[in-house]
Amino acid sequence: MNEVNNLTFKFNSDSQVLKKNIVYLFLKRTIDILGSIAGLILFSPIFIIIAIAIKLEDKGPAIFSHKRLGMNGKYIKIYKFRSMFCDAEKMLESLSPEQKKEFQENFKLENDPRITKLGKKLRKTSLDELPQFLNVLKGELTLVGPRPIIEIELEKYGEFAAKFLSVKPGLTGLWQVSGRSDTTYEERVKMDMDYIDNRTIIGDVIIILKTVTTVISKEGAK
Template identity: 60%
Template sequence: MQVKEVKIDTTIESKPVYNFFKRLFDIVSAMVALILLSPIFLGVAIAVKLDSKGAVFFGHKRLGKNGNFIKVYKFRTMYENSKELFERFTPEQKKEFEINFKLDDDPRITKVGNFLRKSSLDELPQLVNIIKGNMAVVGPRPIVEKELEKYGEFAGKLLSVKPGLTGNWQANGRSDTTYDERVQMDMDYINKRSFGLDIKIIFQTVFSVLKGKGAV
């Protein structure tokens, strides 16, 4: 199933050699990470289960390459009745969410979920998405359909590449960036993407997470 009424930008450089080695790197690194981080997966799963009712994992409908809908996996960070809590948002909270698609103080997020988001550990299950091939280690973050309007004329370019576990804006600001800055960072990445840039973004992301810079 694809998103409607968005023309995918086919004018960007294809880079077949880069795409081949990027996919090879994605598969190997994701499989190694799953093995090495399995104790952390187990610890997080237990913490999520003990903290609140609900499933350990959560699959969220996002947009992937060519506008195809994909299920992005995460550790659950919200209460089971998050939809009901959203309906109770004040007009100010709803306005903030409509602008940024997030809240600085979101009442739907559990105590463990708050830690997982700040540390980005909630994103680890997306290693499975990478192995499946609908995400990459590095790329624009997968967005929900409603967010596509934020990209305006650049929507087609955004959907021309695979979304990533991390990307330019996570490496350079995370939640400290405005949505307009995020769009520009995503476009800069797509225009300049290379294996060297991917490695640089990975190291910058690790550094930002360890420092707690711009934590969600």
């Protein structure tokens, strides 16, 4: 009899968790749609100004897409304002041994010669990521979640790789408001896991508000 009662309790508990998750995901998607539309409308004048400035500095497309891993390991194309020279991929070959080692360890460079002057300002202010509102509207990204990564970065997540891929990556997240470039990759993985385990709508709203202050203060941006 006790076993039956235990099974009933577990069923009820699982049902409550499932219902809670469904409500959370519905509200999260609603916020994503409204937030991305508002962002695209609000920043549309800035979109035009940045696009013109990029074209004037270095010939080539103002916006580029980069393949990243999305939810369930599905590949998605992330939109960004171009902050690097058009021949950035070729420039990787001319990096020093020290720079190549740094890139292999962190997938970024402290002083990246591939970044344009305007690109440095765009990255410092995170304006290069504004086109990702399109990804959010399409449902490929969410406003708040772990940052999307390239395939080789998944190795950094080790035993947590499956958990990382179980949710949509985000335009902003706990890592972005907790030091960003001032943190190690191991700390980033821990923050991603903490977010996934404890995510709530209120928590998402807090992260969005913190993102605004972080962008304004340029904290952790390089």
